[in-house]
Amino acid sequence: MACSYRDMQQLGDFKLPAFFNYPPYFTLQPVRDTREKQVQLWKELILDYCRTQKIFVIGLEEEFPLFSNPVIERSLSNEAREVFLSALVSEGRAEWLDKGHRKCLILWHRIQDWADIILSFAKDNGLEDSVTTLEEIRTGIESRGTELHGMDRTVLMRALKLLEHKGKLAIFKGTSADDEGVKFSV
Amino acid sequence: MCAKVGVDTLASNKGFWAELLGIGDFYYELGVQIVEICLATRPHNGGLINMQELCTLLRQRRKSDHEAVSEDDCLRAISKLKVMGSGFEVISIGKKKLVRSVPTELNKDHNQILELAQAQGFVTVDEVERRLSWTTGRAIDALDTLLDEGLAMIDDGHRDDRRRYWFPCVSSITSSVGIDT
Numbered sequence: 051m052a053c054s055y056r057d058m059q060q061l062g063d064f065k066l067p068a069f070f071n072y073p074p075y076f077t078l079q080p081v082r083d084t085r086e087k088q089v090q091l092w093k094e095l096i097l098d099y100c101r102t103q104k105i106f107v108i109g110l111e112e113e114f115p116l117f118s119n120p121v122i123e124r125s126l127s128n129e130a131r132e133v134f135l136s137a138l139v140s141e142g143r144a145e146w147l148d149k150g151h152r153k154c155l156i157l158w159h160r161i162q163d164w165a166d167i168i169l170s171f172a173k174d175n176g177l178e179d180s181v182t183t184l185e186e187i188r189t190g191i192e193s194r195g196t197e198l199h200g201m202d203r204t205v206l207m208r209a210l211k212l213l214e215h216k217g218k219l220a221i222f223k224g225t226s227a228d229d230e231g232v233k234f235s236v
Numbered sequence: 237m238c239a240k241v242g243v244d245t246l247a248s249n250k251g252f253w254a255e256l257l258g259i260g261d262f263y264y265e266l267g268v269q270i271v272e273i274c275l276a277t278r279p280h281n282g283g284l285i286n287m288q289e290l291c292t293l294l295r296q297r298r299k300s301d302h303e304a305v306s307e308d309d310c311l312r313a314i315s316k317l318k319v320m321g322s323g324f325e326v327i328s329i330g331k332k333k334l335v336r337s338v339p340t341e342l343n344k345d346h347n348q349i350l351e352l353a354q355a356q357g358f359v360t361v362d363e364v365e366r367r368l369s370w371t372t373g374r375a376i377d378a379l380d381t382l383l384d385e386g387l388a389m390i391d392d393g394h395r396d397d398r399r400r401y402w403f404p405c406v407s408s409i410t411s412s413v414g415i416d417t
Contacts, residue, residue, distance in 0.1 A: 069280075072402070072404075072407075073358075073391045073393060073394075073400070073402065074389035074390060074391040074400075074402045075389075076391070076393050077389075077390055077391050077392045077393055079389055079390065080383070080390065081383055081384055081386060083279065083386055084279075084282075084386055084389060086279075087279040087280065123393070123394070123395065124391075124393040125393065
């Protein structure tokens with residue numbers, strides 16, 4: 051078979067799956083079973099990519115590298131992007147940040163998972179019954195090497211609010227205008 | 237009665253039936269692996285896989301095996317599967333052999349399109365009309381059926397704006413596409 055185009059193997063240090071180089075996967079498939087398979091593959095790819103690259107928000111109209119393969123000259127239409135992201139939203143792995151569905155928050159860890167990670171972090175660093183700040187949690191020295199490092203503020207706040215709701219901590223206004231204090235009571 | 241004659245039914249029957257059905261046999265095991273691979277790749281290729289790709293996937297699976305698997309071995313294993321009424325079949329299209337694991341009935345028109353697709357992995361309606369001297373209706377009918385059966389996928393992304401119908405079964409997208417073998 052004469053179809054030997056170069057393959058796009060990597061996006062930076064991320065290894066791309068083989069389906070990414072098969073042109074029809076960039077067109078929304080009309081047949082139900084084929085569409086289901088297509089959606090499943092793209093959902094997994096989006097989550098994997100965002101997880102390894104620590105991407106929290108995807109802007110549909112922006113040039114998100116995962117949505118194009120320049121080697122085979124194919125790009126996902128806006129409709130396709132919305133279909134795949136909506137599928138992630140339906141299973142609780144993403145949320146639309148605006149009514150127009152132009153920005154999508156990717157929860158490669160669910161909020162509950164982040165909450166668990168924060169609790170473990172607090173225990174590992176002896177933060178029970180002590181006070182810290184949001185910024186400390188996500189950029190402080192202790193956060194280095196953990197998944198919390200460089201985490202998105204919005205997601206962190208959501209996880210903290212969940213924990214607050216469960217009585218595991220209290221959030222209060224910090225000393226600086228754009229930071230919040232967190233008191234653990236684990 | 238067996239006890240009277242002093243025959244241990246379990247022991248002897250096992251060997252007897254096993255030999256008849258080829259259970260525990262190299263080809264039986266191969267057949268099982270072929271079935272698994274066909275099932276795993278079905279969402280991608282609609283239940284039709286080309287022999288080359290099947291053999292490649294089999295070899296990948298049996299990496300630790302010292303006995304290499306030839307195409308002949310595959311054909312033998314599949315013919316045994318056929319005997320067991322599994323619906324597996326090897327069909328020849330153009331220069332290729334395809335293994336069919338679903339009861340899809342392909343007629344001459346479908347086969348001709350599959351043969352045409354072997355050159356580049358896809359066809360366009362124009363191409364089908366031109367090369368096979370068909371009407372547009374006949375071409376679209378056949379392509380739509382192949383699409384519905386999951387044997388074809390559409391591609392509207394080429395800059396020439398012409399829809400392409402791709403056939404995974406004539407391509408080799410090995411170690412790909414969600415195959416958990």
